[in-house]
Amino acid sequence: MKIAVIGCGYWGNHLLRNFYQSKDWELAYACDTDQKQLDKFAVMYPEAKTTTDYAEIMADNSVDAVAIATPVHTHYDIALAALEAGKHAWVEKPLTDSSASARKLIEAAEKNNVQLHVDHTYIYTPAVQKIKDLIDNDELGDFRYFDSIRVNLGLFQHDINVVWDLAPHDFSILHYCIGKKPIAVNATGKALEKYGTKEIESIAYITVHFEDNTMAHFNVNWMSPVKIRQIIVGGSKKMLVFNDMSTDEKLKIYDSGVSIQNREEIYDTLIQYRTGDMYSPRVENKEALKTEVEHFYECVKAGKATITDGTSGLYVVQLLEAAEISIKNNGKLVEL
Amino acid sequence: MKIAVIGCGYWGNHLLRNFYQSKDWELAYACDTDQKQLDKFAVMYPEAKTTTDYAEIMADNSVDAVAIATPVHTHYDIALAALEAGKHAWVEKPLTDSSASARKLIEAAEKNNVQLHVDHTYIYTPAVQKIKDLIDNDELGDFRYFDSIRVNLGLFQHDINVVWDLAPHDFSILHYCIGKKPIAVNATGKALEKYGTKEIESIAYITVHFEDNTMAHFNVNWMSPVKIRQIIVGGSKKMLVFNDMSTDEKLKIYDSGVSIQNREEIYDTLIQYRTGDMYSPRVENKEALKTEVEHFYECVKAGKATITDGTSGLYVVQLLEAAEISIKNNGKLVEL
């Protein structure tokens, strides 16, 4: 099957390489507005055509699928064009800049009987796959809370805020691993640095409420000289800590430990460091994007949705949208 | 100088031991409602009298100060009695259960010309003292954000929620080290376990806003089999990470690192782990309570306020109060 990559910046480069190396896909086009980049790709991937005009790709009937890694506000137009041209669409996260347009893409994919895939790459990491397994096997017990911290190395975006930049990763993990329907969102955030007249939040805290009175919380932050990427999932039986910056102990699962019965036990517990055993399963060291490229091919071939299809993309965009409204309204509850 | 300890539970025990071992203080009384406990103390501290009635202490003119480690809702009455009896008062944190009563205690102390000290023990740890030094020496640059996580070993209180139990530590550190005036609070929380008919929050997230558009955030949680106690202070020059569970690297200070100028540098940064150097100053291993007992003595003797006086206590209680109101009102902004 033939695929075209539209938008060949940092992430587009990784897409080009992975589709090129894939035994399933034939890389048919590299499309970008920067001719100098395209010239480079012409040497690296001699079998692929290059173009600065994505309409050329839409008009080429031999192309089965397109992978879109352009700025967020352009996703809707390009993806819609692809879907309506009968091509499967792989769209960089977040799917679109509004839930309304995300819904339209889902409809367009259905109408044209093609797959709409959202590139929530994190879902394809061995660590998140392992978390999903653990939860599906009821290792953690009843869900209690989801707590995420994603703090990055002072890399500021000038077009989107920290929520739209970083939270899609964690929202997609929440959707995939927990899957609960959110009913409302509170969020607070600050624009700690100014860019001309724009106020772009560089730090934000988001609470997501679920129907069963449980919650998820997200801490996203651009203002750091050190990376932190940590997710805690609290369950009635066990607690899972996912530290993505660790090489050898990415996942730790803690037993809840003995229940505390009396005053003396409480005093003892105050000086303990933990109440139960911990184990840390081995996590493979495989490139997520490679797994995702294989999965996309298999789903397209079988005519079925990927595990990060339009539904997943919409879930994430809805939360992003609600978080932004809440931030602009002093943290007030935004119902979904 | 003579001191009486009122309330001899877990923390009261530590107070008894520290005042007993102090070369400055003479432990005059141990007061508790549990006679069995008192009998134990009579053996351990033979020079101290024991009583179940704190009025006896108030009536004893030889007593210079009282240390109150009773349940929160009783602090106001006992502390007021002490202050009006002309005794210096050391009150367990939080100072009271309302900002109104905290204000009255401050007034009573002033009127009676005695010291009102709040036992925010954390302030007296070598690590927090070092943080204060670093900030006072402008090591971090302009304040950007304060981010705290305090997650505990499944120890539930049945009378107060997790905010009143755990957040006083972090609010007092915020007051002491940053000292900015909060203008508003948002908070969300959930009661994940039921106790009869009571709904007591066991997990909560609190945002505190300051006048200069910076913020602080607090994550408090009882639902964990592993302890996490971490505070990040972001500054324009450096970032400080205080991990209180570490024995040998409690404090880490990260340089902000080089500023990122162009596209290639951004791509490079995406695969880096940090952008600047880090250093970790040595932190002594001294019992905070010992330092606090010495400081209280020196302040009482000199007739001046301790570094955690009524003002500090009131600051903390105001934030607790506002957080609770916000939680009960779906996270809405509570102005101070």
Add this chain to the structure above:
Amino acid sequence: MKIAVIGCGYWGNHLLRNFYQSKDWELAYACDTDQKQLDKFAVMYPEAKTTTDYAEIMADNSVDAVAIATPVHTHYDIALAALEAGKHAWVEKPLTDSSASARKLIEAAEKNNVQLHVDHTYIYTPAVQKIKDLIDNDELGDFRYFDSIRVNLGLFQHDINVVWDLAPHDFSILHYCIGKKPIAVNATGKALEKYGTKEIESIAYITVHFEDNTMAHFNVNWMSPVKIRQIIVGGSKKMLVFNDMSTDEKLKIYDSGVSIQNREEIYDTLIQYRTGDMYSPRVENKEALKTEVEHFYECVKAGKATITDGTSGLYVVQLLEAAEISIKNNGKLVEL
């Protein structure tokens, strides 16, 4: 039962406190050559007598046992006096300064029908007790190797070298947990700082050989500004890592993981961080000396040997002796 503590320096202080607080023992004497120290203890432990002459204790028939925490070269004389006076002896590690004198103490204890206990405190830590359990339950499989590192904070002794100072801890753990009979020792070491004319080794490496062609290795070092205390036990099924400086993950047990079959798997393994799962059992936070004091009482009462009796003491002294000879002879093999 009544006990006397002879030698009240750093460790003697801990012994005094633990015997004083024990419900089993009555602290009868504190004996030291420093009258000023004794005066201090007279206040702290008013029920205990003080003396500068240990013969007084030997002559007191009401004393059941003595705990000896004097310099190593004095252990033999004092312990022998105690044993011959029919008193149980608790001797600070190492038991004596030669295996010949250690053997004589074992004989004296047997002849006088009293217990000879060596204070290898480490054996009574919850972590070492857990390691022993794991090995006894065959969790690790066949023993392969024992690898220990004990690096200390630049604390130099001026009478004994680093081997005699630090290795007794690890040799006693080897004896208790592995228990194999050593057949030979190689050791190398250096005196990196001079003290007058004495050459006292401050860094040393010791290999212990067992009959079944397995080995143990010990790295002891005074020259460090940071503490490292780590033991690895390799087994055919699992590997155990004991990091005593960690508060919450003192023990980690690693599965050996899948066996590697072919060239591609080897290449994969080269980029992995580990090959199997890991678990970290909870380890209690209990003072080892308290457990040891209880155990000593029970054994004395029951008339049976403690788990660190003279045999354990002799095992340790033999290895110390052999290591010293090997160091002085350029690392040559010293057979036992």
Add this chain to the structure above:
Amino acid sequence: MKIAVIGCGYWGNHLLRNFYQSKDWELAYACDTDQKQLDKFAVMYPEAKTTTDYAEIMADNSVDAVAIATPVHTHYDIALAALEAGKHAWVEKPLTDSSASARKLIEAAEKNNVQLHVDHTYIYTPAVQKIKDLIDNDELGDFRYFDSIRVNLGLFQHDINVVWDLAPHDFSILHYCIGKKPIAVNATGKALEKYGTKEIESIAYITVHFEDNTMAHFNVNWMSPVKIRQIIVGGSKKMLVFNDMSTDEKLKIYDSGVSIQNREEIYDTLIQYRTGDMYSPRVENKEALKTEVEHFYECVKAGKATITDGTSGLYVVQLLEAAEISIKNNGKLVEL
């Protein structure tokens, strides 16, 4: 300049890729005995010729240099052929299987006026470059000891033992960073698993003695399910810890801290975790082999030796040889 890669196994693959991507080098040949591998490279590197006979390369006058990544016992013959053909030689570590043959290669390179480079890749990692800088700037003070641990994921070699497999890394770091002349070696080791009738050591401990009474120690081990790669360099002013498995704190430098003066300070120190400050410089995340390929080109062009030339290779082989002799002789001192 044109280069040929001889031996295209695991490491040869990395060499091919790096020379291919280099702007300095033209990859002229891929040579291996396995035609199937060569067919693969013909597709990946279409500009390079493939051959199973390295004599073909030696006879090609357009080839400037060869990179040899064949089994150790073949290094000498191939490298000698290359040097005598007037080609620069890049030889995989260890340089040869004996110091005699290493010396002959050094002579042959001199006679033919070409460069003999040993691929001690570790030297070109940003971390080792940083260590060298620190030592050259006298950050650590006088050298005291070098202590290395290299424990690998159960990857057994069937032709060489663990010393020849793993120690070259650490010996080359010792040579590059410390550079002291070794005068003698002790080593012990065990073959813990049997391979037919061969006894191949899978665990070994090596002590290297220097003239000034300092020492280095090496712990190499194949028997582990977890990787450990740690080097400690002790100096009179500071101590450096290089943990190569850490992503964000590869290097830590500890101040020696205050000197301890009296008995009370000693007791205090016993409960401290470290005695001085620590800092951890940022270490870039750059592929060492890329740096090495650039350095090799610059040195060849300038007609000067690389920082890991034949001298470095000989230093390493001498220590390997001495360690093996000592192991076979029960750890006895082998003088160099």
